[in-house]
């Protein structure tokens with residue numbers, strides 16, 4: 291049976307999107323999910339997102355990494371809001387359920403503001419910071435950010451202690467100013483660098499504030515795929531009212 295799909299991208303983090311409100315997609319078939327995300331044999335994407343009905347909220351977002359594993363995806367959440375608008379499920383505001391809980395969002399002229407989970411714990415270590423923004427993120431500074439082997443170093447950290455099999459996404463950061471940080475992310479589940487990671491840049495913005503690299507509450511994160519903004523409130527090392535802001539665009543639609 292042919293399946294209609296839509297391809298979306300949010301600052302170059304790209305997704306196969308499927309309207310699964312009729313529950314026609316077989317979620318147990320992980321091999322098929324990896325096939326759809328395969329850049330040589332399938333459609334090609336960093337992840338796959340299903341939009342499903344929800345009893346009390348506008349929709350539910352079901353996210354899979356390219357290898358079929360599951361977590362929360364910030365850029366995917368922004369693309370899901372744009373897709374829900376295209377499907378006529380929402381107008382300019384949305385509430386939806388994802389693996390990490392309930393999210394609010396708004397969309398205006400292709401820019402999606404997505405509320406992220408509150409963060410109550412940030413771990414500061416000698417050479418890195420670790421926190422969970424819906425997905426786990428290791429953050430460390432990298433001065434040679436435009437010219438280093440991110441795949442090799444990212445994989446070593448992702449598979450090493452203390453993360454081991456469960457793994458962590460790995461973000462490399464260079465401070466440009468009090469309000470701007472350059473970020474490159476190695477994503478678990480894709481097992482490579484992606485052009486942008488929404489939960490990753492959110493984690494970087496909060497981490498930079500936590501360790502005193504900035505006192506600002508609105509930060510621009512410069513990714514390989516474009517700029518994102520993160521706004522938040524902070525109190526005694528905890529963060530709430532956290533928003534990820536940036537463009538989400540349809541690329542094309544097809545059937546496979």
Ligand SMILES: N[C@@H](CCC[C@H](N)C(=O)O)C(=O)O
Pocket residue numbers: 303355359360361362363364365366425426459477478479480484486487488489490
């Ligand atoms: N690209 C995403 C993060 C997706 C989940 C991540 N790879 C994981 O498994 O933790 C984002 O934009 O947040």
